[in-house]
Amino acid sequence: MRPFLTAVYLFLYAPIALVVVFSFNAGRNASEITGFSLQWYGKALGNVFLTDALRTSLIVAFTSAALAAIFGTMAAMGMERLGPRLRAAADGLMAAAIVVPGVVIGIATLVALAGLFALLDDIGLHLELGYLSLIAAHGLFSMALVAMIVKARIASLSRDIVEASYDLGAPPFATFVQVVLPQLRPSILAGFLMSFTFSFDDFIIAFFVAGSHTTLPMYVFASIRRGVTPEINAIATMVLVASLLLIAGARVLMRERKRHAVEG
């Protein structure tokens, strides 16, 4: 069993480790280590196109994840209050938002917005693809993801504490803020971080709906097409470290959630 598991971990980690190692290589050569250097990191961070793309990605990822966390949580709570038939319909729509391939979401959003913008142009309102279309298209998947995670958490909550809060005279809103929300918080935060990571890593949706903007994955993709350079290794390493930090955060939060579930 050990050799097999070890081989799987090697398979998963060796290729990325290689990219990380070569990002610190002094030379340009991609098959030979000639010394340690941070020059490629300096080059990458001094590249205005890259920092612009990074800024776009951060703005889009943060906004879409924040909106998804808020609206997804609201939707999860609203869905709990629906009758069985409407709830099934809502579940189906949310599932569709998760399983429809990104390439189709990108195309469909592009087509629909192109049509909508043409209509608006006729009445003198000029709109373009950009931040808003990126945030909306990324947020669609993220919102459904948050709704799914939070809904699972709500289902596992005991009704007793809510009823106890009512019995003690707390109005519904106070019960929500003081009793329900604290129990949902780890799930909402984990959903936020997953959404952020999804948006930050997405290439294919952004490729269609970014308009004249460039996100970080779009920039990296375009650079790779121009040729593999050590600078890309440095960028790739930084992207990896950022995703690792985010996902470590999400997993710590999820674990906390499980522990609470055991205690509660």
Added chain:
Amino acid sequence: MSPQARKNWVTAALLAPAGIWLFFFLVLPFGAILVFSLGERAAAGGYQPALTLDNYLNLPARGAAFLNTLVLAPVGAAACLALAYPAAWFLALRVPERHRLLLVSMMIVPFWTSMLVRTYAWMYLLGARGIPHLFELIGIENLRLINTPGAVLLGIVYGYLPLMIMPIYVSLEKLDRRLLEASADLGARPVATFLSVTLPLSMPGVMTGVALVSILLLGEYLVPQMLGGGKVYFIGNALVDLFLQSRNWPFGSAIAVALVVGVVCVLLVTMRIAWKVAGTRQMDLV
């Protein structure tokens, strides 16, 4: 306002933002794609209203993309499964409890890191300065690895293995160990126990993994683009070409509709198998 009416208003208010979002960025766009798929390509590219099934009848024109996807996606999903099942089994049933969380996290974490970067790593490895360069040192010249179906398959397995392991691990981990003991006590050999107890009970996880990976593979763009170099072409690559280069939106829309139909078929089939084998429609997710 009556309490019931008030309750309904609160429910509506909670659901309104999500509903508006789903309508404008899922329902409406998909409706647009459906309408476009029945139209004609305008002379300058884009869409011209019409009512024709020509785009659907024309789907075989992109037969190569469909063929590549419909061969490499199932083969890739099967290869992922072949590696993922034993890995998930060891993690859930053989690894000591105190190491489990760390080892499981290490399996899953790669999925949440950039797919682009991870595929790039293999581009780097399989490219001329990578593994082929090592082979040159021992005298094997002109080994070509990148831009082959094998490279695409490797990239697929690399990219989606964690996603396959996750649900299988979840279903094996919650399996009641007493059932395994009971099976052994009743004289079943380990293989028989595995085939008649462990495997059927883990089918919801297996089917969830197969569904997730197959669905993502049907719409895959990056791996064939980066490791297939335009030679091993998927439906996703055809869509990018039709929308962003040749600008034949109606034909591209028909392909997108066909792709969504494929995704729905995969979901129905996997859910049905999970239901038949394990008696549950429930799929094991997070």
